[in-house]
Amino acid sequence: MKILVPVKRVVDYNIKPRVKADGSGVETAGLKMSMNPFDEIAVEEAVRLREKGAASEVVVVSIGVQQAQDTLRTAMAMGADRAILVLSDESPEPLAVAKVLAKLVEKEQPGLVILGKQAIDDDMNATGQMLAGLLGWAQGTFASKVELADGRALVSREIDGGTEDVSLALPAIITADLRLNEPRYASLPNIMKAKKKPLETLQAADLGVDMAPRLTIVSVAEPAERSAGVKLASAAELVEKLRNEAKVI
Amino acid sequence: MTALVLLDHEGGRIRKAALSAVAAATRLGDVHVLVAGDAAAAQAAAAIAGVSRVLHAADARYAHELAEPLAALIVSLAPGYDHIVAAAGALGKNVLPRAAALLDVQPIPDVVGIEGADTFVRPIYAGNALATVRSADAKKVLTVRSAAFDAAPAEGGSAPVEVVAPVDGADVSRFEAIHLSDSERPDLESARVVVSGGRGMQSEEKFHALDPLADALGAAIGASRAAVDSGFVANECQVGQTGKIVAPELYMAFGISGAIQHLAGMKDSRVIVAVNKDPEAPIFQVADYGIVGDLFEIVPQLADALKK
Numbered sequence: 001m002k003i004l005v006p007v008k009r010v011v012d013y014n015i016k017p018r019v020k021a022d023g024s025g026v027e028t029a030g031l032k033m034s035m036n037p038f039d040e041i042a043v044e045e046a047v048r049l050r051e052k053g054a055a056s057e058v059v060v061v062s063i064g065v066q067q068a069q070d071t072l073r074t075a076m077a078m079g080a081d082r083a084i085l086v087l088s089d090e091s092p093e094p095l096a097v098a099k100v101l102a103k104l105v106e107k108e109q110p111g112l113v114i115l116g117k118q119a120i121d122d123d124m125n126a127t128g129q130m131l132a133g134l135l136g137w138a139q140g141t142f143a144s145k146v147e148l149a150d151g152r153a154l155v156s157r158e159i160d161g162g163t164e165d166v167s168l169a170l171p172a173i174i175t176a177d178l179r180l181n182e183p184r185y186a187s188l189p190n191i192m193k194a195k196k197k198p199l200e201t202l203q204a205a206d207l208g209v210d211m212a213p214r215l216t217i218v219s220v221a222e223p224a225e226r227s228a229g230v231k232l233a234s235a236a237e238l239v240e241k242l243r244n245e246a247k248v249i
Numbered sequence: 250m251t252a253l254v255l256l257d258h259e260g261g262r263i264r265k266a267a268l269s270a271v272a273a274a275t276r277l278g279d280v281h282v283l284v285a286g287d288a289a290a291a292q293a294a295a296a297i298a299g300v301s302r303v304l305h306a307a308d309a310r311y312a313h314e315l316a317e318p319l320a321a322l323i324v325s326l327a328p329g330y331d332h333i334v335a336a337a338g339a340l341g342k343n344v345l346p347r348a349a350a351l352l353d354v355q356p357i358p359d360v361v362g363i364e365g366a367d368t369f370v371r372p373i374y375a376g377n378a379l380a381t382v383r384s385a386d387a388k389k390v391l392t393v394r395s396a397a398f399d400a401a402p403a404e405g406g407s408a409p410v411e412v413v414a415p416v417d418g419a420d421v422s423r424f425e426a427i428h429l430s431d432s433e434r435p436d437l438e439s440a441r442v443v444v445s446g447g448r449g450m451q452s453e454e455k456f457h458a459l460d461p462l463a464d465a466l467g468a469a470i471g472a473s474r475a476a477v478d479s480g481f482v483a484n485e486c487q488v489g490q491t492g493k494i495v496a497p498e499l500y501m502a503f504g505i506s507g508a509i510q511h512l513a514g515m516k517d518s519r520v521i522v523a524v525n526k527d528p529e530a531p532i533f534q535v536a537d538y539g540i541v542g543d544l545f546e547i548v549p550q551l552a553d554a555l556k557k
Contacts (some may be wrong), residue, residue, distance in 0.1 A: 010540040127348035133350035138421035159339040162429035214355035218381040235550030
């Protein structure tokens with residue numbers, strides 16, 4: 001069985017981005033970019049399944065600008081076998097991404113697609129669910145545990161107030177939550193090896209997918225700043241402030 | 250304009266987050282709600298102020314709110330609605346994007362502001378920016394951040410309840426089991442006060458140092474990702490970009506440094522208190538009141554001072 005893992009190149013999670021002065025978006029030029037953390041977890045899970053013999057090949061795919069190939073090389077250094085880069089102008093919306101991925105699923109015929117639960121730039125949390133809908137496949141979102149057996153995937157999902165176990169017919173879609181695993185670091189020898197692994201480049205325009213955004217960004221603003229607070233010396237003083245000044249207790 | 254709101258419920262009661270989704274939807278037009286599962290929840294939904302109709306998905310296939318059958322049902326109901334809405338919890342985030350794809354619509358998640366029938370405000374980059382977006386889609390599919398909308402009153406309404414016919418869809422998923430953590434404390438997302446611990450709590454055992462304070466305040470217990478990953482506390486307690494988004498009256502952070510992913514989940518709280526040994530911890534930049542010191546000394550002192 002082949003596993004397909006979509007990965008996204010995003011502003012590194014340690015960086016606090018700034019809103020552009022003209023309010024047209026977030027300034028990303030010159031910032032450190034990395035693989036979306038949830039996608040690292042998805043890659044790790046796919047590689048582990050292959051190491052266990054539950055899968056034969058792990059294919060990673062990214063949609064975006066040419067530089068996204070760095071993200072794909074990182075995924076291959078973690079153990080993915082080959083990569084596909086779908087070139088597109090800007091950061092497409094989840095709907096367009098899901099449609100592109102559906103085309104690739106048709107072509108590659110994976111038995112499982114593992115995505116991250118959300119990208120830390122647009123915070124959408126939608127692509128996996130949308131791909132599952134387009135394909136008519138089962139979905140195991142926010143997965144904290146995955147087991148493959150008898151042509152099905154048993155997935156533990158993080159829900160409000162606990163976890164839920166679902167059993168999915170394969171092929172299926174899984175989206176990775178933080179607790180699914182601890183992603184490995186790519187070792188230097190593996191980074192060198194990854195340079196030789198195959199990376200195929202396609203044009204989004206050639207896939208016959210309408211990439212036009214449905215959402216127009218009217219404006220992007222900084223959230224309201226909180227006013228600076230005060231440091232207090234004792235617990236008694238804090239309780240007094242909460243009672244008489246803030247009036248919250 | 251009519252909106253259909255998918256309601257989250259548990260134990261026959263409508264979750265508070267869903268009441269916030271109803272309140273948001275009333276700003277878009279007439280509100281119908283969809284309840285999948287038990288009849289008691291459908292009856293509870295009928296009493297929510299501002300709801301004009303309850304659609305009850307009573308068929309057994311909807312009992313566990315699996316995304317595949319539920320999204321197909323929503324798509325079958327969609328022709329009657331301009332907006333399809335849910336709270337941005339596990340249910341809405343699981344089901345609505347799937348329904349949106351089937352409707353060929355780009356969903357708008359985590360809405361914190363409604364500026365018109367097609368224009369919405371949502372946080373991006375872990376809440377470091379607020380994007381105002383206008384949707385060109387014929388139907389708008391959105392999840393709303395409950396912390397940003399006051400809950401609709403759970404009583405006072407008397408909407409008719411009708412059972413909706415099931416729809417045949419792909420039978421590809423099966424519910425196996427659910428494991429809910431039983432807590433006597435208030436629900437984290439609707440609590441008026443939240444007491445949170447981070448890596449500075451040191452251990453699972455020591456995390457319980459927060460219990461007397463939470464008891465004294467009637468507070469929910471929260472945690473940073475570091476505390477959850479270290480195994481101090483169950484992961485449904487996690488506050489942050491990838492956990493729960495809370496905006497209580499009072500948020501107290503003990504031994505939490507204040508990484509941007511954590512701040513994304515609590516920086517809209519009305520009053521923030523931070524107790525941390527490190528005077529340079531970023532949490533102090535958003536805290537209204539801070540104490541630099543050892544939380545294991547300060548927490549019992551706080552609990553004592555509250556009794557006076």
